[in-house]
Amino acid sequence: MAAPAPILRMTGIGKQFPGVRALDGVDFRLMPGEVHALMGENGAGKSTLIKVLTGVYGIDAGEIELAGEKVAFSGPLAAQRAGISTVYQEVNLCANLSVAENIFIGREPRRLGRIHWKEMRRRAAALLAGLDLDIDVSAPLSAYSLAVQQMVAIARAVDVEARVLILDEPTSSLDADEVAQLFRVMRRLKEQGIAILFVSHFLDQIYEIADRMTILRNGALVGEYHISELSQVELVAKMIGREIVELERLEGKPPAPSGGPLIEAEGLGRPGAIEPFSLTIREGEVTGLAGLLGSGRTELARLLFGADHAGSGSLRIKGAPASLRTPRAAIAHGVAFCSENRRAEGLIPDLSVRENLVLAMQARRGWTRPIPRRTQDELVAKYVEALGIRPADPEIPIRNLSGGNQQKVLLARWLILEPRLLILDEPTRGIDVGAKAEIQRLVAELSDGGMAVLYVSAELEEVLRLSHKVEVLRDRRLVAELPNDEALTTDALMEAIAKGGRS
Amino acid sequence: MSALLRHRLVWPAAVLAGLLLVNVIFTDGFLSVQIRDGHLYGSLIDILRFGAPLILVALGMTLVIATGGIDLSVGSVVAISGALACLQISGLGDQGSVGGVLAAVAVALALSLALGVWNGLLVSAIGIQPIIATLILMVAGRGLAQLITDGQIITVNSAPYKLIGGGYWLTLPFGIIIVAAVLTLTAFLTRRLALGLLIEAVGGNAEASRLAGIRSRGVLIMVYTFAGLCAGIAGLMISSNVSSADGNNAGLWIELDAILAVVIGGTSLSGGRFSLAGTVLGALIIQTLTTTIYSIGVPPETTLLFKALVVTIVCLLQSQAFRAKVFRRRAAPPAGRPAAEEKKVGVPA
Numbered sequence: 001m002a003a004p005a006p007i008l009r010m011t012g013i014g015k016q017f018p019g020v021r022a023l024d025g026v027d028f029r030l031m032p033g034e035v036h037a038l039m040g041e042n043g044a045g046k047s048t049l050i051k052v053l054t055g056v057y058g059i060d061a062g063e064i065e066l067a068g069e070k071v072a073f074s075g076p077l078a079a080q081r082a083g084i085s086t087v088y089q090e091v092n093l094c095a096n097l098s099v100a101e102n103i104f105i106g107r108e109p110r111r112l113g114r115i116h117w118k119e120m121r122r123r124a125a126a127l128l129a130g131l132d133l134d135i136d137v138s139a140p141l142s143a144y145s146l147a148v149q150q151m152v153a154i155a156r157a158v159d160v161e162a163r164v165l166i167l168d169e170p171t172s173s174l175d176a177d178e179v180a181q182l183f184r185v186m187r188r189l190k191e192q193g194i195a196i197l198f199v200s201h202f203l204d205q206i207y208e209i210a211d212r213m214t215i216l217r218n219g220a221l222v223g224e225y226h227i228s229e230l231s232q233v234e235l236v237a238k239m240i241g242r243e244i245v246e247l248e249r250l251e252g253k254p255p256a257p258s259g260g261p262l263i264e265a266e267g268l269g270r271p272g273a274i275e276p277f278s279l280t281i282r283e284g285e286v287t288g289l290a291g292l293l294g295s296g297r298t299e300l301a302r303l304l305f306g307a308d309h310a311g312s313g314s315l316r317i318k319g320a321p322a323s324l325r326t327p328r329a330a331i332a333h334g335v336a337f338c339s340e341n342r343r344a345e346g347l348i349p350d351l352s353v354r355e356n357l358v359l360a361m362q363a364r365r366g367w368t369r370p371i372p373r374r375t376q377d378e379l380v381a382k383y384v385e386a387l388g389i390r391p392a393d394p395e396i397p398i399r400n401l402s403g404g405n406q407q408k409v410l411l412a413r414w415l416i417l418e419p420r421l422l423i424l425d426e427p428t429r430g431i432d433v434g435a436k437a438e439i440q441r442l443v444a445e446l447s448d449g450g451m452a453v454l455y456v457s458a459e460l461e462e463v464l465r466l467s468h469k470v471e472v473l474r475d476r477r478l479v480a481e482l483p484n485d486e487a488l489t490t491d492a493l494m495e496a497i498a499k500g501g502r503s
Numbered sequence: 504m505s506a507l508l509r510h511r512l513v514w515p516a517a518v519l520a521g522l523l524l525v526n527v528i529f530t531d532g533f534l535s536v537q538i539r540d541g542h543l544y545g546s547l548i549d550i551l552r553f554g555a556p557l558i559l560v561a562l563g564m565t566l567v568i569a570t571g572g573i574d575l576s577v578g579s580v581v582a583i584s585g586a587l588a589c590l591q592i593s594g595l596g597d598q599g600s601v602g603g604v605l606a607a608v609a610v611a612l613a614l615s616l617a618l619g620v621w622n623g624l625l626v627s628a629i630g631i632q633p634i635i636a637t638l639i640l641m642v643a644g645r646g647l648a649q650l651i652t653d654g655q656i657i658t659v660n661s662a663p664y665k666l667i668g669g670g671y672w673l674t675l676p677f678g679i680i681i682v683a684a685v686l687t688l689t690a691f692l693t694r695r696l697a698l699g700l701l702i703e704a705v706g707g708n709a710e711a712s713r714l715a716g717i718r719s720r721g722v723l724i725m726v727y728t729f730a731g732l733c734a735g736i737a738g739l740m741i742s743s744n745v746s747s748a749d750g751n752n753a754g755l756w757i758e759l760d761a762i763l764a765v766v767i768g769g770t771s772l773s774g775g776r777f778s779l780a781g782t783v784l785g786a787l788i789i790q791t792l793t794t795t796i797y798s799i800g801v802p803p804e805t806t807l808l809f810k811a812l813v814v815t816i817v818c819l820l821q822s823q824a825f826r827a828k829v830f831r832r833r834a835a836p837p838a839g840r841p842a843a844e845e846k847k848v849g850v851p852a
Binding site: 305307326327328331337339344345346347348349350351355359360362363364365366367368369370371413 | 695696697698700701703704707708710711712713714715716717718722775776
């Protein structure tokens, strides 16, 4: 490809947050008709660069040129008018509005000054049909899965005559088919000359779809590369700035667990969420939970934590019957649950990193027994250090942290309780390779120390690498329990998920 | 942390200072505080004394608002508490008996507590939206107060009761001492103990708090009960000051002043972070404003309009977006600097 004039050029971009230097002299360019991957660890400044570009934040230094003209957008709307549309990592739509309303919000088709509802629904349906999505556009968005919501967000972004389309981790909640579908759409858009800025933590996806990439590290530019110039290993090394040994360190099957049964679920179920299942988790055992999106993975985990009421069945913890009617009761029994939906079910955005970290422990102690400030500071310092939480200032609000660092804080919230069973629901979703390896190593260490872990993940390699046994879910039913021996491969696991039986 | 806190309170403090300055200009000897008959006298003392009930109600309101709720019923609780106490005292053989007054006070406060629990149960156990749940008691409570007073104004003549809202102790008006005690207790419970953290967590993200093991139902009942108690004490103060109970007008619209004080003090109506010091400043601003209206001789028929204007200005000054716009445009360095700093702090990631 001969180098055409870039549609977008950012030079010397600098951005400072209180206590954090988010971007420092970053250059970035985007050609028409290319898919350009923006790579970097969590906290490297990817999201900040995108938000600076779309006018969510002002810039402290540098300038932005769109099609040769210097621009400074006052907000996402202004950026959108100029042809830069964004789909964020977490779906930013109104769940209570209909699909069609979400697509056309702010620019509804009008007739005689009033909204032309019929036209709106027709155009929304046509637009989604272009993305191979056949859904009822007048139904509220909340009626659909996260994946469908994501597609709706993309449909909305595409429809506004975009010259630049920014996709910030659009694939993190999609399954393989949906990703393929998204890539088809992306290629079509590319042919139309739209420049696509793509952020994803899935390296395979980057290599499948992207033409070029720009790598950031700690808010600074590492370099701009053609996708063919750089192997995956080189890419990861450039992202984390050191040789990757962490990923190799976990090779080999984990040792078999020795402890007795910790949790025994007998016919536990909840109508409409998951059919009755029986499951035993031993001490020191990592149990993987595999299945497609919507197969009931999260629902099963929530029952074991008492986040939802079980409609049937019983539960024994260490042989004694236990009723987990609330999360509080589960915590008292030594069960901890790290939710996949960290924004809605994990973070208290306004509170500081320290307060978020000690929250569960304080809740367990009750409000009359405050954790002494010195103990808090020690705990926080220990886990900030151990998990590599950045920035290391525990007093800034947690909303100022990047997604992966927020996830580490939430993980630390549960680790300080020293639970007997730790339920991790997609703990590595949307976080970078380095942190992912850290979390996986942590899980292995914890289980060696006798802690039982229920590990829910859509990435089969990850489940296989960590688990002693894998529970397979399909259509809200627990269909198989597979010991993780030599015979179990990702292919075998996929077959079990697909066929719903033993391979 | 302390730097941030200082930052948040800069604007309410500036507004209060400005209002006091206006008074200094219009009123001779406004700042002078004298000791007469062993009691402290002066305009500043009056502001504190007359502002005491509002500060109390606003303190309770702060915690409720921090959980993301609101309590509209405090005005009615003020009326009920005063009415019940006065009814009992008026029935005493000897209205000056300390024991009888204490019993009356205890019964009135117990009922206020119970009404707070009622609100808390409606909100947390039944799950009614706070504004609706407390609206029930706001309306029904007025009726209850009138029922207690039989639609009349009950007057009492009791020296011990008069002490609460109109008396002095250790040269200070007794009301100020009560406020100081309640403020200290609240600060202790929320900041020294962990209640504040749990309240802010529930207000910041209720579902995440539940999953972290916080018994949010208990926290909610507690804050509404506390708001009820504060309103009850304020009701005793107000009725004691005038030695009478008026079921119709006691504490009328005080809930709105209290909400305003909380908001001026920098606590967001959507819940989460709260500031007790900010609330006290907010309540003092409102009370000083009332005093100012009288002292600079605003015609009575325009007082409400005047008050509304000042409150609008205060709210605009508090708004980061507004300050950023106005001050940046003028590019006045002394005013523009703090506005810009404040803006950075508020940037979400």
